[in-house]
Amino acid sequence: MPHTSAEPFPLIAAIDLGSNSFHIVRARTDHGEIRILERMGEKIQLAAGLDESRMLSEESMERGLDCLRRFAQLITGMPRGAVRIVGTNALREARNRSDFIMRAQHVLGHSVEVISGREEARLIYLGVSHSMPDMPGRRLVADIGGGSTEFIIGQRFEIHQRESLQMGCVSYTKRFFADGKITQARYGQAYTAARLELMSIDQSLREKGWQEAVGASGTIRAVALAIQAAGRGKGEVNADGIEWLKRKIIKQGEIDKLEIEGVKPDRRAILPGGLAIMEAIFKALDLQEMHLSEGALREGVLYDMIGRQHHEDVRERTLSALAERYHVDKRQAERVERRALKALEQVAEPWGLTSEAYRELLTWAARVHEIGLDIAHYQYHKHGAYLIEHSDLPGFSRRDQQMLALLVRGHRRNIPRDRFAELGEEEGESLIRLCILLRFAILFHHIRSNQERPAVTLKAGPRSLEVCFPVGWLEQNPLTQADFEQEAQWLERIGYHLSVR
Template identity: 25%
Template sequence: MRVAVIDLGTNTFHLLIAETAEEQPEILYKTNVPVKLGEGRINDNTIIPAAFKRGIDCLKDFSKTIVNYQVDLVRATATSAVRSAENGKDFVNAVKEQAGIKIEIISGDEEAELIYQGVKLSGAIQQPSLIMDIGGGSVEFILCDSEKLIWKKSYNIGAARLMQKFFNSDPLSDTDKQHILFHIQQQLTDLFAICEKYKPQMLIGSAGAFETFAELVSGKHHQNIAVEQLKTYLFNYDDYIDISLKLINSTHQQRVEMPGIIPLRVDMIVIAALITNYVLGRAKINRLMLSSYDLKMGILASMM
């Protein structure tokens, strides 16, 4: 059977088309578009008109590709930006009418479950681990071991939300950093309580910002790795810390000039580095791995 997975993220819309006849799915087509659905007013729970239009146009294009590939089954899921927006249902209805795609708005809990299924498929979970998925609207945390999911939760502390609320300086000032860290600390109390109990040994970053971290770390050592072709990537911890501090203290222009950072992530990567470092420190974890398998692969696994 030929299936299509559409993941409508706060920053990026993804389309993945796969053949599922065999035990392992064969990826036939994969693309992503920086729609920036959460641009401007995500904290006001509104999709602004320009972002609304970009989303519709992107999904019209996805619809044509799906027809060209003669797909049998489509599953389109929307996450934080759509589920929290007051005009989110209007967006879903407009997409159905104009692009012929039926969107399912999933809860934060469902999102975390699907991320877990995707990461599990990559083979990254070999020990007690904390999975972290940094989106534009929300961040999902999943505590698990090699056999089972133990605990999961979605928090509305995504990079686009924090950026719009706190990112007022270039480079990021100590005051802005403190406001961000204080906000994260207030939100994540229960996460650290559960980490204290289960003591995860590995932080597994699900795609997105962690792919950028991997690009930057591998580039530092002139390693010619194609991150998008890897299932997993184990970081040298000191290299990651070095790169993350460089990002946090850099100017916008310095990040623009860093090979390995896509335009969409030039500013959000600072927020991602701050959150990641805070979680590593508070949860007392000093091992970090990328899983390039994320929500999309979890949805694909659920369709097989």
């Protein structure tokens, strides 16, 4: 189920299922601001459990689930909508992520979203921009995670560019320092691999330009603390300090023998890969220093939740931009949206669609169901579904996009029941019912007219929908009658009976 923008909650929580660490933060909300009550984090190294076929090991999943059992105590009794849980690179990559997600949801009692790299970047920037002093110029924000590194250029709260690269402190340490040996050659290989990744974005970032560089991850903080402890900095990361730290870890030669003041033992285990990425970033972007931010992804998630609660939902802007880009007939979309929501009100109880999340999903689908027409009329529902599933949609999780794409795919002609079933039996059935309501609204406004339409009554059974028109109306509108007769045949294919009278 998509995350709901429910009424404001006085207590909210965000859980970040990172590739290296899992974190939870709880906060109180106060007039659009957050007051942090508690933070907790544990090193899980989920990314280290990915094998060559991108399958998470049972051992790594159990490490994560053990941590979540402890986190669960902190969110016991918190209502749906007050807790948001996001998974990042390791779960994006894992082919068996659904197994872990189902078990995690059972432990926590709340849904888990896997977010794209660019959505992760947006949330990181939101967390950073709320936690640092305001400045007139642009900021470059970098976050080295366990499996990916995000880059954002923005000014105040506006993002100008956001990128996500497949390189992280856990994955690079596993790839280049698997046996724990640190040599000049291996470090050089890790550094070169990071420079090659950066080649795809470094020029565009430099062209944008920035006045301040900010780091927002544990790796960057660990490097800064090591540099400060050695008297080579005042809490920032600097180019000279990186060079000194590189020489130091190569001289010590083995991960197990690393002794670096200011760096915790569990962070030392993944320092070589993270430092190589850090040096590559400094060289590729010609940086001399980088300051630290206390806020990052999980704080960004909290502020995003507050924005949704106060009707400043980035998803609304995203869909408006999408509709504009693909020249959607806005009046028709509004007609379909109103009719679909009226239908939902009548059948929400018997069909188990009372959650605000379902209302949101139906609203979104009505607004963008015709975007595929801008590509071609033939099979436009499939074009639209592809665009939604594969576009960069700020504010939406991957599952949100998958569900929205399915509704658009199923809004006309055949409903692909097997695709809906991939979401799970209960969720898939709920989504099919939403799809039926969307199709009803579209048929009702087939002729794209503003003329007043009759009030209809809907009655829903477990596998049936009865539509009651005013006496004599259908006989006077044979096109609508024919549409609904055809629709009954389509629904019969998926085991639903539609009766119209």
